[in-house]
Amino acid sequence: MTEDALVIFTPSGKRGRVAKGTTVLAAARALGVDLDSVCGGRGICSKCQIAPGFGDFPKHGIHVSEDALSPVNAVEERYDRVRGLKPGRRLGCQACIQGDVLLDVPPESQVHRQVIRKSASERVMEMDPATRPFLITVAEPDMHEPSGDFQRLAEALEKQWNVSGLQADLEVLRELQPALRKGAWQVTAAVCDAGDGTAPRLVATFPGYREAPLFGLAIDLGSTTIAGHLVRLDDGSVLASSGLMNPQIRFGEDLMSRVSYAMMNPGGDREMTTAVRAALGDLAQALVTEAGVEAQAVVEAVIVCNPVMHHLLLGIDPVELGQAPFALATSAALNFPAREIGLAAIAPGARAYTLPLIAGHVGADCAAVALAEAPEARADLSLIVDVGTNAEILLGNNQRVLACSSPTGPAFEGAQISSGQRAAPGAIERIEIDPVTKEPRFRIIGNEHWSDDPAFGTPEITGICGSGIIEAVAEMRMAGILDASGLIGSAEQVGTERCVATGRTHEYLLHDGAPNGPRITVTQGDIRAIQLAKSALYAGARLLMDEMGVDHVDRVVLAGAFGAHISPKHAMVLGMIPDVPLSAVTSAGNAAGTGARMALCSRAARRQIEAQVHRITKVETAIEPRFQEHFVAANAIPHATDPFAQLRAIAPLPEVSFNLGGEGSGRRRRR
Amino acid sequence: MTEDALVIFTPSGKRGRVAKGTTVLAAARALGVDLDSVCGGRGICSKCQIAPGFGDFPKHGIHVSEDALSPVNAVEERYDRVRGLKPGRRLGCQACIQGDVLLDVPPESQVHRQVIRKSASERVMEMDPATRPFLITVAEPDMHEPSGDFQRLAEALEKQWNVSGLQADLEVLRELQPALRKGAWQVTAAVCDAGDGTAPRLVATFPGYREAPLFGLAIDLGSTTIAGHLVRLDDGSVLASSGLMNPQIRFGEDLMSRVSYAMMNPGGDREMTTAVRAALGDLAQALVTEAGVEAQAVVEAVIVCNPVMHHLLLGIDPVELGQAPFALATSAALNFPAREIGLAAIAPGARAYTLPLIAGHVGADCAAVALAEAPEARADLSLIVDVGTNAEILLGNNQRVLACSSPTGPAFEGAQISSGQRAAPGAIERIEIDPVTKEPRFRIIGNEHWSDDPAFGTPEITGICGSGIIEAVAEMRMAGILDASGLIGSAEQVGTERCVATGRTHEYLLHDGAPNGPRITVTQGDIRAIQLAKSALYAGARLLMDEMGVDHVDRVVLAGAFGAHISPKHAMVLGMIPDVPLSAVTSAGNAAGTGARMALCSRAARRQIEAQVHRITKVETAIEPRFQEHFVAANAIPHATDPFAQLRAIAPLPEVSFNLGGEGSGRRRRR
Numbered sequence A, B: 001m002t003e004d005a006l007v008i009f010t011p012s013g014k015r016g017r018v019a020k021g022t023t024v025l026a027a028a029r030a031l032g033v034d035l036d037s038v039c040g041g042r043g044i045c046s047k048c049q050i051a052p053g054f055g056d057f058p059k060h061g062i063h064v065s066e067d068a069l070s071p072v073n074a075v076e077e078r079y080d081r082v083r084g085l086k087p088g089r090r091l092g093c094q095a096c097i098q099g100d101v102l103l104d105v106p107p108e109s110q111v112h113r114q115v116i117r118k119s120a121s122e123r124v125m126e127m128d129p130a131t132r133p134f135l136i137t138v139a140e141p142d143m144h145e146p147s148g149d150f151q152r153l154a155e156a157l158e159k160q161w162n163v164s165g166l167q168a169d170l171e172v173l174r175e176l177q178p179a180l181r182k183g184a185w186q187v188t189a190a191v192c193d194a195g196d197g198t199a200p201r202l203v204a205t206f207p208g209y210r211e212a213p214l215f216g217l218a219i220d221l222g223s224t225t226i227a228g229h230l231v232r233l234d235d236g237s238v239l240a241s242s243g244l245m246n247p248q249i250r251f252g253e254d255l256m257s258r259v260s261y262a263m264m265n266p267g268g269d270r271e272m273t274t275a276v277r278a279a280l281g282d283l284a285q286a287l288v289t290e291a292g293v294e295a296q297a298v299v300e301a302v303i304v305c306n307p308v309m310h311h312l313l314l315g316i317d318p319v320e321l322g323q324a325p326f327a328l329a330t331s332a333a334l335n336f337p338a339r340e341i342g343l344a345a346i347a348p349g350a351r352a353y354t355l356p357l358i359a360g361h362v363g364a365d366c367a368a369v370a371l372a373e374a375p376e377a378r379a380d381l382s383l384i385v386d387v388g389t390n391a392e393i394l395l396g397n398n399q400r401v402l403a404c405s406s407p408t409g410p411a412f413e414g415a416q417i418s419s420g421q422r423a424a425p426g427a428i429e430r431i432e433i434d435p436v437t438k439e440p441r442f443r444i445i446g447n448e449h450w451s452d453d454p455a456f457g458t459p460e461i462t463g464i465c466g467s468g469i470i471e472a473v474a475e476m477r478m479a480g481i482l483d484a485s486g487l488i489g490s491a492e493q494v495g496t497e498r499c500v501a502t503g504r505t506h507e508y509l510l511h512d513g514a515p516n517g518p519r520i521t522v523t524q525g526d527i528r529a530i531q532l533a534k535s536a537l538y539a540g541a542r543l544l545m546d547e548m549g550v551d552h553v554d555r556v557v558l559a560g561a562f563g564a565h566i567s568p569k570h571a572m573v574l575g576m577i578p579d580v581p582l583s584a585v586t587s588a589g590n591a592a593g594t595g596a597r598m599a600l601c602s603r604a605a606r607r608q609i610e611a612q613v614h615r616i617t618k619v620e621t622a623i624e625p626r627f628q629e630h631f632v633a634a635n636a637i638p639h640a641t642d643p644f645a646q647l648r649a650i651a652p653l654p655e656v657s658f659n660l661g662g663e664g665s666g667r668r669r670r671r
Helices: A024-030 A074-082 A149-161 A170-182 A247-251 A255-264 A268-291 A307-314 A318-322 A364-373 A466-478 A524-548 A568-574 A591-601 A603-612 A625-633 B024-030 B074-082 B149-161 B170-182 B247-251 B255-264 B268-291 B307-314 B318-322 B364-373 B466-478 B524-548 B568-574 B591-601 B603-615 B625-633
Strands: A004-010 A015-019 A049-053 A055-057 A062-064 A101-104 A114-116 A124-126 A131-137 A186-192 A201-207 A215-221 A225-232 A238-245 A298-305 A334-337 A351-354 A382-386 A391-396 A401-406 A427-433 A440-444 A499-502 A505-511 A520-522 A555-559 A585-589 B004-010 B015-019 B049-053 B055-057 B062-064 B101-104 B114-116 B124-126 B131-137 B186-192 B201-207 B215-221 B225-232 B238-245 B298-305 B334-337 B351-354 B382-386 B391-396 B401-406 B427-433 B440-444 B499-502 B505-511 B520-522 B555-559 B585-589
Touching: A004 A024, A015 A024, A062 A101, A131 A149, A149 A170, A149 A186, A149 A201, A170 A201, A170 B307, A186 A298, A201 A298, A215 A268, A215 A364, A215 A591, A225 A268, A225 A591, A238 A268, A247 A255, A247 A268, A255 A268, A255 A307, A255 A318, A268 A298, A268 A307, A298 A307, A298 A364, A298 A591, A307 A318, A307 A351, A307 B170, A364 A382, A364 A391, A364 A401, A364 A555, A364 A585, A364 A591, A364 A603, A382 A524, A382 A591, A391 A524, A401 A524, A427 A466, A427 A505, A440 A505, A466 A505, A466 A520, A466 A524, A466 A568, A505 A524, A524 A625, A555 A568, A555 A591, A568 A585, A585 A591, A591 A603, B004 B024, B015 B024, B062 B101, B131 B149, B149 B170, B149 B186, B149 B201, B170 B201, B186 B298, B201 B298, B215 B268, B215 B364, B215 B591, B225 B268, B225 B591, B238 B268, B247 B255, B247 B268, B255 B268, B255 B307, B255 B318, B268 B298, B268 B307, B298 B307, B298 B364, B298 B591, B307 B318, B307 B351, B364 B382, B364 B391, B364 B401, B364 B555, B364 B585, B364 B591, B364 B603, B382 B524, B382 B591, B391 B524, B401 B524, B427 B466, B427 B505, B440 B505, B466 B505, B466 B520, B466 B524, B466 B568, B505 B524, B524 B625, B555 B568, B555 B591, B568 B585, B585 B591, B591 B603
Parallel strands: A004 A101, A215 A298, A298 A351, A382 A555, A555 A585, B004 B101, B215 B298, B298 B351, B382 B555, B555 B585
Antiparallel strands: A004 A015, A049 A101, A055 A062, A114 A124, A131 A186, A186 A201, A215 A225, A225 A238, A334 A351, A382 A391, A391 A401, A427 A440, A499 A505, A505 A520, B004 B015, B049 B101, B055 B062, B114 B124, B131 B186, B186 B201, B215 B225, B225 B238, B334 B351, B382 B391, B391 B401, B427 B440, B499 B505, B505 B520
């Protein structure tokens, strides 16, 4: 008399014997197989679907007969009729094991399913969010055995899900009683188990069974822009993305001017804290509206930002970050109630997680880039540059990783540029200048045609965005409109009426404004702003290379909110990054945002970066004399020609140099 | 060569051998002796004082030579010169053990010193507060090894004090950097180790060594009044006490009318929450000002209250408490940031602790009374009555403890009484009525003379407080002014012009208002209000006695904010409490407040009551038919004479009964 049966689960390959009559879900739990369930086996959620295989499986050494599982029962029939069950699928909580069986767990039935992140490395990440839904049946109150509704919920969670020691904030307790009664003592509880040794926390309760997933926010809080994603916590997909300007800009465009504002104005830090928290609240609202989801189901937020933004967001005066030794108030990853930083309209107990900071000037945003790009996982030497108002720079391989931050200012984001603007429809994003005629053509965001194509039409052209200004300067240099020092030549010197004198300098007319919209030029001031920004970026990279003892890198990764839009060629012409073969330059898109999403979807990712930041060598640019040297040396625009001209077979033009009246030679020291 | 020495500590009797040269403080730690230190052995705090004994101690089997301790050193000399050291005392962190020695640890050098609570039982309590001060020297920031100031503080706490895993709220992190710099990297950290399995939390930081103790608030939040004590957390003494009216009164005088307000008005619960939190903030401010202490040094608050107040304070809609089964949202003890309930102006990370609730109508205030009075520790049967707007009643002994709550309304607190007022100067608090002449005499708060004493003078007489109205009604009954049903007789029936007709009923003129102030009377409405209140109280006690299967109790303890002021004799005449010998009636004062203080000073007390509430049998008066029966039966005022007349040798007067026009017999059913 055989009372048990062999069960093999794929793809895990886990196997074991269970008593006949055991449900597939119970067998999976007994064998440690990752099979999802939100309703706990009540036949409601359908998350535990499996696909049995029948016949011979020599590889697994098993023969599965047709009656290895119990027949489809009424619950499954009803589910199939009402919701539709894929062919060959069974509900794991209903199907009972009656004989030896091979069961495949499809990816969507795995809690810890693997998702492939869209990045250069295509790395695989396992879903392992801190906050998960649990359907719980709670005992009704009994006057003769009085106890709190919360205590009975916690007992039920322990009994039904083996999650013990549940805690709850006051804000969550407030919502509990109506939810329990509306759900007739059945609720879907969102429980955050941060996995950091703290007790599991009740984040939200939904009456009855909640069909829809839980959501999280991944927020990249930059000095100039704040970008956010609304992410499904079951499969990691992004449902909505939105961005807004950081309202702290009115207190100072760059980090140090905000620190100064806090130093000079009593209560100034609190003003900036209030402003950024309000913006976070607005961003969350915008994302929830765009995605059309229930705000109460947004149960987590991960925020990455630089140290000054970090301290201001947390309500800490950043004044110490304005002077050596740039002491952080706290450097570790933090986990706290999201409502404390302005995220109040989401789930009442939603948690916020901030990634660890690396150093006084190297923040959680850099940590997020390190998490997303993982240079420590590769043998070749990667230079990873996250371009923003502050540039985060990582250099490393599987031997050693270095990090620094460099104050590029907001020019790369289109700010402090005469015709600059945010990347939005109407903004010039791509530019080419004919090296012979000096005539430009360009493309604008929201229009797939070049401006010299009749199909371009007559759209409104509003300004130049960050990637556009980089291309403009590089193309002006390659067309001989700029000399190596960055000086714009006169109409006579360059040979085009597009070079227009304005006082003692010249500007290049990119677009005359016809038929509508503003006149768009690149001024000498714009060139200087870009030169300062790119010098800072380049100097930071060189400093890390010095520290590493190398004079070249194997690959360059361009990251940042607009990193995906920068043309590697133009960046190299400009001297933003060291020279490498064009094929070795890749774009990682918003790597900081990707790192935030990883930390949102995976507790393992949090533990990984929390450990990794201690292994990263920090280099402080602000006090390093060589940074200044590199900065000054990097002022020139090195390439008068396309460094990849051989790829396009364009002959280089002769080098030019312009004199600016009495200002002495426009030629500067070249690296 | 003997390298070690015998050390015996008294009063603990702990003994052991330590290497010669060991400091007394280190020896105490090694042997597990409770010797205080805030500065960690730096010779700053003087908390580690000990008194060595020299000579022969046959009882301990030790001879102590004069050179058993190292000579007084420079640190001790300086301390003695500047601050003064008691004769015979040494600083434990400076004195080194050089030979066999007997060391006495005086009470003030013990962390867990015992304090005797001033209550009937004079029970001893051990100081063991959750939040304690630690002097810490924190490593300065190093640009080349960047880490957060908080992380370095946490490391130092672990290294110097063996307290690991420190956490901090954002509000505390905000204060950390200025304190560290002001204290030149030495701070006194107030750390809360709740002892409930959660991580220790940084509550506040003070630059350098903080000489003064830390403080806590013990708050008794009643429906009508809120009373608070500011308590030293080193020795448990009370530095200031203050009270104010509960501002929720404007939403309803008793609990059920407030629950109704919340049910009838959307957002009504939030209004009441806001009101009571603001009052708590005001109370804290008043206590801090009265005691003249630094608000930032108030690091803990313990709050006791009934379930409706509890839920409203925590921001939970109390609507479920208005109907069976009276389900609590949460019943367990809670520990959360004090700022969340309006206590914002104290230490930034101050923690609040609420005692557990016993049942839907039996609150944390009753739990606090149970903690303070501990009926489970006695063999005799105690009836403990905490009189307030809601009465908390406990009945029990070392076999079993029962609890219930009874809705007495605010009459006992002077509310809903025509001339009623709070207990304040000018209020009548004691009354005697001559049974022959029916003339009253009284005493007012703030005047030690009776009103018929020429020394009484002509003070302003403003009204009657709670204890006064109880005495007035009881004296009126004993003087034959009231019949057993509670009806006031006419001037002719009683034989005094002080009985004045008002419509169809009469009132008794207690004071004619001369020479200044209002006319003060006891109306028929006042009598009815007191009858309802005392019937509810008595019925609750009877219900518990039924449940226990007894018809008498061994002792009665009167507690409550004004429990100390109630005359036991008058309470018994009135029928508030069951008859027991007068010597068996004691006053426990504000036992709920005492319980709150115990929980503030002792983590062990918290654990004790958290366990004890589960052992208390809860009786729900609201749905118990016998409660109604007892309530109706208890309406009469039983004693026409002083039940302790034998003690005073006063002859009883004949029983009277009055007819109220056409209303039928004034005589009601007697128990």
